[in-house]
Amino acid sequence: MHVKKGDLVKILAGRDKGKQGHIIRAIPKENRVVVEKVNLVKRHQRPSPAYPEGGIITKEAPIHVSNVMIICSSCKKPTRIAHKFLDNGKKVRACKHCGASLD
Ligand SMILES: [Zn+2]
Structure with a gap:
C-alpha cells in the first residue's frame, strides 16, 4: 500500500470527499484504511465492559486506499x-x- 498508519491523507471519493485526516489503522490485506473522523457510521452497541451504557456509538469505517491521497x-x-x-x-x-x- 502507498499509505500507512499516521499518514495525513485527503479523501477523494465518497461521502467525506475533500476531508483530510490521519490514518489511524491500515488493513493491507483488504487494501483499506481507517481515517480519523472519516466515513463515520453509527453502530448499535450492546452494553459491554468497554461501553457499559451500550446504545449508539459512532465509529470510523474502513475506506479503500484508492480513495485517499497522501498529503x-x-x-x-x-x-x-x-x-x-x-x-x-x-x-x-x-x-x-x-x-x-x-x-
Ligand atoms: Zn511536496
Missing part, C-alpha cells in the same frame, strides 16, 4: 507517491511535486 508534509499538496533511494540504499516514499521524503 505532502512539505508542500501541503495531495500527491502521488514517487520512490527514491537514500544513500544507504533504503527506499523511501517521496512527493511527486517537491521531492520531499514522506517517510
Whole structure:
C-alpha cells in the first residue's frame, strides 16, 4: 500500500470527499484504511465492559486506499507517491511535486 498508519491523507471519493485526516489503522490485506473522523457510521452497541451504557456509538469505517491521497508534509499538496533511494540504499516514499521524503 502507498499509505500507512499516521499518514495525513485527503479523501477523494465518497461521502467525506475533500476531508483530510490521519490514518489511524491500515488493513493491507483488504487494501483499506481507517481515517480519523472519516466515513463515520453509527453502530448499535450492546452494553459491554468497554461501553457499559451500550446504545449508539459512532465509529470510523474502513475506506479503500484508492480513495485517499497522501498529503505532502512539505508542500501541503495531495500527491502521488514517487520512490527514491537514500544513500544507504533504503527506499523511501517521496512527493511527486517537491521531492520531499514522506517517510
Ligand atoms: Zn511536496
